[in-house]
Amino acid sequence: MTQSLQGGCACETVRYRLTRAPMITHCCHCTWCQRESGSAFVINAVIESSAVELLGTPPEVILTPSESGKGQLIARCPDCQVAVWSHYPTAREAAAFIRVGTLDDRTAISPDVHIYTASKLPWVHLADNKPAFAQFYPDTATVWSPEALARWSAVMASRT
Ligand SMILES: [Zn+2]
Numbered sequence: 001m002t003q004s005l006q007g008g009c010a011c012e013t014v015r016y017r018l019t020r021a022p023m024i025t026h027c028c029h030c031t032w033c034q035r036e037s038g039s040a041f042v043i044n045a046v047i048e049s050s051a052v053e054l055l056g057t058p059p060e061v062i063l064t065p066s067e068s069g070k071g072q073l074i075a076r077c078p079d080c081q082v083a084v085w086s087h088y089p090t091a092r093e094a095a096a097f098i099r100v101g102t103l104d105d106r107t108a109i110s111p112d113v114h115i116y117t118a119s120k121l122p123w124v125h126l127a128d129n130k131p132a133f134a135q136f137y138p139d140t141a142t143v144w145s146p147e148a149l150a151r152w153s154a155v156m157a158s159r160t
């Protein structure tokens with residue numbers, strides 16, 4: 001990964017830089033992501049929030065309904081309202097799920113795994129030879145690298 005993986009919203013009020021590679025990147029085909037994005041899937045790069053350096057105005061964090069019932073926090077530009085990342089209840093704000101489509105170089109990060117393919121739109125054909133699961137993957141250890149798992153443990157320990 002290049003040193004300066006940057007991204008931001010459409011109006012450039014919110015700009016960010018990732019200071020390390022993500023732990024894992026999910027391509028999520030769930031119906032919630034489809035509705036929320038208005039698209040076929042969402043690409044979420046999971047990274048420590050401490051590795052997301054803000055270069056512009058901080059995003060506005062909005063509680064959005066989610067399948068778990070606990071809601072997810074979506075970080076949006078206060079001006080153009082484009083979503084740049086989200087926080088899920090498990091790690092709370094210690095981890096950020098970066099929306100890969102907001103990176104300046106969208107080719108810099110590609111999915112490690114496809115999840116919730118049970119609701120994948122029928123015209124989406126996966127040809128990247130990455131693991132794909134009908135729901136969420138049942139065993140994190142088979143999908144995540146040992147290094148990423150260690151980073152995740154540190155994230156969970158740092159939750160506030
Ligand atoms: Zn904006």
Ligand SMILES: [Zn+2]
Nearest residue numbers: 028029030033
């Ligand atoms: Zn989803």
